[in-house]
Amino acid sequence: MAKLSFVRRPRGVTQYVCLVLLAALAFLALFGHTIWAAQAARFDPARPLQPASSAHILGTDQIGRDVLARVLNASLLSVELALMAAAIGVVIGVTIGVGQAVLGPFLRRLLASAITISLAFPGLLLALLVNAIFGAGPTGAVLGVGIALIPAFARFSQALASSAAGSEYVAAARVLGVGRVRIMVRHILPNIAKPLLLTALGSVGTSLVGISALSFLGLGVQPPNYDWGELLQAGLQVVYIRPMSAIGPGLMIVLAGLAFNLAGEAFAGSHPRISVGEFTGSAGLTRRFALATSRLANRRPDRAADADELVVAASASPKLLSVRDLHVAFPGRSGPVAAVRDVDLAIVPGERLGVVGESGSGKTTLALALACLLERPATWRWGEFTFDGESVKADAHSEYRRLFGTKLGFVFQDPANSLNPAIRVGAQLAELRQVHYGASRAESRRMAVDRLREVQIPSPEIRARQYPHEFSGGMRQRAMIASGLMGSPRLLIADEPTTALDVTVQAHILRLLERVSDETGAAVLLISHDISVVVSFCHRVLVMYAGRVVEDIPSDWLVSRAAHPYTRALIHAVPDIDDLAGQPLTTIPGQPPNLENLSTGCSFAARCAFADDKCREDDPVLTALAGPHSVACWHPRPSEELADELTDAGSSNRSAL
Numbered sequence: 001m002a003k004l005s006f007v008r009r010p011r012g013v014t015q016y017v018c019l020v021l022l023a024a025l026a027f028l029a030l031f032g033h034t035i036w037a038a039q040a041a042r043f044d045p046a047r048p049l050q051p052a053s054s055a056h057i058l059g060t061d062q063i064g065r066d067v068l069a070r071v072l073n074a075s076l077l078s079v080e081l082a083l084m085a086a087a088i089g090v091v092i093g094v095t096i097g098v099g100q101a102v103l104g105p106f107l108r109r110l111l112a113s114a115i116t117i118s119l120a121f122p123g124l125l126l127a128l129l130v131n132a133i134f135g136a137g138p139t140g141a142v143l144g145v146g147i148a149l150i151p152a153f154a155r156f157s158q159a160l161a162s163s164a165a166g167s168e169y170v171a172a173a174r175v176l177g178v179g180r181v182r183i184m185v186r187h188i189l190p191n192i193a194k195p196l197l198l199t200a201l202g203s204v205g206t207s208l209v210g211i212s213a214l215s216f217l218g219l220g221v222q223p224p225n226y227d228w229g230e231l232l233q234a235g236l237q238v239v240y241i242r243p244m245s246a247i248g249p250g251l252m253i254v255l256a257g258l259a260f261n262l263a264g265e266a267f268a269g270s271h272p273r274i275s276v277g278e279f280t281g282s283a284g285l286t287r288r289f290a291l292a293t294s295r296l297a298n299r300r301p302d303r304a305a306d307a308d309e310l311v312v313a314a315s316a317s318p319k320l321l322s323v324r325d326l327h328v329a330f331p332g333r334s335g336p337v338a339a340v341r342d343v344d345l346a347i348v349p350g351e352r353l354g355v356v357g358e359s360g361s362g363k364t365t366l367a368l369a370l371a372c373l374l375e376r377p378a379t380w381r382w383g384e385f386t387f388d389g390e391s392v393k394a395d396a397h398s399e400y401r402r403l404f405g406t407k408l409g410f411v412f413q414d415p416a417n418s419l420n421p422a423i424r425v426g427a428q429l430a431e432l433r434q435v436h437y438g439a440s441r442a443e444s445r446r447m448a449v450d451r452l453r454e455v456q457i458p459s460p461e462i463r464a465r466q467y468p469h470e471f472s473g474g475m476r477q478r479a480m481i482a483s484g485l486m487g488s489p490r491l492l493i494a495d496e497p498t499t500a501l502d503v504t505v506q507a508h509i510l511r512l513l514e515r516v517s518d519e520t521g522a523a524v525l526l527i528s529h530d531i532s533v534v535v536s537f538c539h540r541v542l543v544m545y546a547g548r549v550v551e552d553i554p555s556d557w558l559v560s561r562a563a564h565p566y567t568r569a570l571i572h573a574v575p576d577i578d579d580l581a582g583q584p585l586t587t588i589p590g591q592p593p594n595l596e597n598l599s600t601g602c603s604f605a606a607r608c609a610f611a612d613d614k615c616r617e618d619d620p621v622l623t624a625l626a627g628p629h630s631v632a633c634w635h636p637r638p639s640e641e642l643a644d645e646l647t648d649a650g651s652s653n654r655s656a657l
């Protein structure tokens with residue numbers, strides 16, 4: 001019974017049927033000519049159109065040749081022509097479809113339009129047209145069917161590639177400065193190979209039917225050569241008296257087409273590497289609240305000194321990264337939507353700078369702009385942007401990705417999507433050394449193992465040979481950090497690196513980032529919506545609201561001296577694990593503003609208890625309040641008043657932080 005278990009599984013039956021058909025077809029294509037060529041050529045004018053018999057199973061044709069021998073002998077030519085036509089359609093179609101995904105916006109639109117127009121032309125007519133241009137014969141038939149397949153393959157691979165091109169692992173490859181061709185071949189193609197291969201195998205069956213149809217119409221293979229289509233045409237002339245002459249080649253066309261289509265299905269079911277759903281993650285939201293309180297309660301006593309030193313040093317040190325008057329917008333229904341506005345930002349070497357704010361406040365867009373990862377249709381401009389002494393120009397910022405590949409590491413929010421699922425982790429890490437430093441494959445792999453060991457991945461030699469889906473969520477995130485360390489990063493941008501992780505792994509990742517920063521002197525820009533994570537990790541905090549920085553404050557001053565009502569609301573919204581039982585969570589009243597339709601005045605006015613007419617009329621700019629503390633508010637609250645408020649409230653939220 002166990003041996004028949006495949007019968008209960010439809011896919012198992014399909015695979016067996018497909019295997020049998022393909023094996024038979026391969027045998028006929030490889031050996032059919034050798035075995036039956038002589039018999040197929042032998043004619044006997046005295047025995048034309050013989051009926052089926054033991055001597056001639058499918059009878060004989062008009063000049064007494066054995067029909068079965070001719071059908072079997074035609075296998076090689078029929079399959080050969082079908083494979084050639086399919087290869088033309090697949091190779092050219094996939095190159096166009098995948099290539100357009102990595103081209104610039106103008107060429108991408110041009111190619112997309114060309115594909116759409118060519119799809120509107122019926123495939124059969126296109127095949128006939130090309131066939132007519134190249135003339136009747138096998139060459140015209142192969143080119144006609146092959147070219148007719150190109151538009152469908154181009155559109156199919158375009159859709160698949162566009163999806164893969166928007167993934168974070170392709171963005172990560174861009175940060176590394178990987179070129180377009182390498183991104184196409186190494187990062188996009190392997191991830192769409194499965195559906196492409198499935199469709200390509202099916203297209204061999206389609207090509208076979210198409211070429212047989214052209215031969216049947218007298219436009220394909222010409223006598224004295226013959227394929228199944230030509231034999232079918234000859235058989236149909238005598239179908240009423242000797243039907244087997246037509247049924248034989250017709251049956252072979254059907255079975256061969258079926259074999260290739262089933263092969264695609266069977267392969268899709270048996271390929272183990274990639275499957276949707278392997279890369280899911282989970283968030284331990286509730287437990288993160290507990291981490292928030294415990295982490296801040298255990299903060300090191302020397303943190304204040306660290307922060308003060310760095311903040312003082314920041315004003316005197318040469319800037320590692322400095323950007324002034326940064327704007328980023330996306331197209332909206334009624335004009336550009338400003339996702340980032342008027343942002344001035346500077347980071348000195350070794351500094352850990354946090355960026356906090358609600359979802360949609362512009363944190364990730366800011367990070368992408370700083371990493372030169374923005375893509376059209378986004379638009380961006382800045383007054384000045386320097387990184388490690390080099391000026392970055394807004395109109396050519398993608399050219400700076402190569403510079404950023406070695407000096408800037410980017411840890412994405414979701415490592416499940418940031419690591420290429422089709423490439424082994426070690427190979428992905430090694431890519432940067434190979435691309436930027438010209439290191440050998442072996443040397444790069446050795447370094448990748450070392451980096452995995454440094455981020456405390458157990459058994460790094462084994463893990464380097466595994467695929468991302470074989471890693472846990474925490475290990476994937478550590479692998480991303482290891483990837484960021486493969487160069488010599490002066491700046492590590494971490495966009496919500498702990499959001500999808502449980503509390504233990506989250507603490508470990510933050511400790512790891514801290515150690516990396518301390519040991520290498522790399523600055524860290526940490527993006528998070530979790531104010532407690534940022535306060536515990538960073539020296540300085542930028543608070544973003546509606547695309548703008550509304551407060552810039554040393555992290556150790558945040559609880560006692562935050563002056564912007566929005567910052568204070570964020571602090572009060574951090575839950576206290578001790579007071580959670582039976583208490584509703586504190587939230588910030590109202591909704592973030594619609595960026596498509598920002599009103600004049602302060603964008604927080606609709607949610608602010610201190611808003612007055614001036615707030616509603618004039619937008620406050622970021623202004624120095626005291627020392628390194630700046631705030632964009634017409635009525636910043638004095639620190640003493642805030643301290644009194646917190647004391648009156650039993651300091652519950654303060655303890656939460």
Ligand code: SF4
Pocket residue numbers: 564565566602603604605606608609610611612615620632633634635636
């Ligand atoms: S400017 Fe006015 S409305 Fe805006 S945060 Fe300050 S007090 Fe509130």
